Amino acid sequence: MQDLSLMITIEHFVPLMEKHIQLVDRRILKGETIPHEEKLFSVFETYTEWVKKGKSRPNVELGKKLLITTDQYDLIVDYQILNDQQDRDFVLELASRVLASHTVASWSFDKGFWAKENKELLQLVVPKVVLPKLGKLNKTEKDEEKSRAFKRLKNRHSAIESNINALENRGLDRCPDRGILHFNRYISLGVSAYNLKKIGRQILKLKRAEQPVKIAA
Secondary structure: OHHHHHHHHHHHHHHHHHHHHHHHHHHHHOOOOOOHHHOOOOOOOOOOEEEEEOOOOOOEEEEOOEEEEEOOOOOEEEEEEOOOOOHHHHHHHHHHHHHOOOOOOEEEOOHHHOOHHHHHHHOOOOOEEEOOOOOOOOHHHHHHHHOHHHHHHHHHHOHHHHHHHHHHHHHHOOOOOOOHHHHHHHHHHHHHHHHHHHHHHHHHHHHHHHOOOOOOO
């Protein structure tokens, strides 16, 4: 039984090793530019993507993009794992899910979600859409983004960064499980744990407020 398990493992890794050798040969020895979709970033977790490449720290980030949406109470009301996709491609799909169960008075995004059609369609159903434009602004867009209401809602959007940090600090910075199915489950559990902790803190806060004040003389 042990030999069979070993054979299955070897049969899994041999094609991945051969692919990696081919990529090294094409890229280093032949000087070929490898298309992004052909690159292999991990032979152990083949679903791994090149999430970020730039000058800021960390300058290279591998993993999977996680799109989260929070409400005014910092609870996560929607999340989605992206697969080699851009944030802006999911705005309308996201809006369909969220608006089916929530009434939204205002909705803020970062620049990565910008697309003209996204903003136009969102404005049909959401009273106030804060979606900073990616690129050069015309006069109307400049006036809009300088307005007090736009700045106020945009500043509140910075809370999403603390929500992301909270998720990372609670285990989502690195997944210890193997395989894409276990990865998806791990993300689901992390989001659930985040919400449960938020709700638990609020319940404890309300209970403390109900307790009588004790005075010592």
